[in-house]
Amino acid sequence: MGLEGARAFVSGSTRGIGAAIAEALAREGAEVVLNGRSESGVDAAVARLRGVAPASAVSGIAADLADADATAELLRRLGEVDVLVNNAGAFDVAPFADIDDAAWQRCLDVNLLSAVRLTRGLLGGMLDRGHGRVILVASESGVNVPADMIPYGVTKAGMLALGNGLAKLTRGTAVTVNTVLGGPTYSDGVADAVEALAAAQGLPAAELRTAIIGANRTSLVERFLEPAEIASLVVYLASPLSSATNGAALRADGGVLTSLL
DSSP states (O other): OOTTTTTTEESSSSSSHHHHHHHHHTTOEEEEEEEEHHHHHHHHHHHHHHHHHHTOOOOEEEOTTTSSHHHHHHHHHHHHOOOOEEEOOOOOOOOOGGGOOOHHHHHHHIIIHHHHHHHHHHHHHHHHHHEEEEEEEEGGGTOOOTOOOHHHHHHHHHHHHHHHHHHHHGTSSSSEEEEEEESSSHHHHHHHHHHHHHHHTTOHHHHHHHHHHHTTOOOOSSSOOOHHHHHHHHHHHHHHGGTTTTTTEEEETTTTTTOOO
8 A cells, every 4th residue: 555664643543443543554564653541551552553563663652632731742752744543532422411511522622622733733744745644533423413422423523624624725735634434333432332231231232232233224234334444444545545535525434324425
């Protein structure tokens, strides 16, 4: 994919989709910098990735990207990158009336403002050097907002708007900004939520997993996606092969938006 020697930073990459993206980039020969909130989590993720991609340079920086000061310190330590993947995200399933301002702010800070701050810190260098990739990992929930995950859907819709606007800043350069709309993916976070709900209902987790995706009548693949399937699209967008793709919102959603777009 032409990514040998490229330097990539993936936010929220110690688990789930972010970890899968980091692994896919490392397997392509990119130097990868991981990120998570805790030093122990980052260290463990770095060790795992070095084990599966020993030829790639792998490092990590712990920082809570909901915190503006912590993000600024991360950017100072990080330096320049060729590829920025804004993947950090958080979600909760809750009735709208029960979600207070603090929960809304946390969702905005993690899902949207982290991408704003990281891109603000790194896009200028890409433009100065004349090449680079910014990729935002959004969700089909930003188009078809779930009634019990409204803050999540709102922030993912914000990522779509952010990517649209940022791409216009790259006119006439070899820098691109694109957004990926992922579908229902069995990430670590989703697995944790399913297992907790299954335990509360006295059901096997596998049975509940099948029931949840079976209720999604618009899914053409009729299953949860795997994190590696999202990662494959991200790697393409990070590569030189995607040079004609800019300002796009690309779907890796298993067909759940077919009735909407």
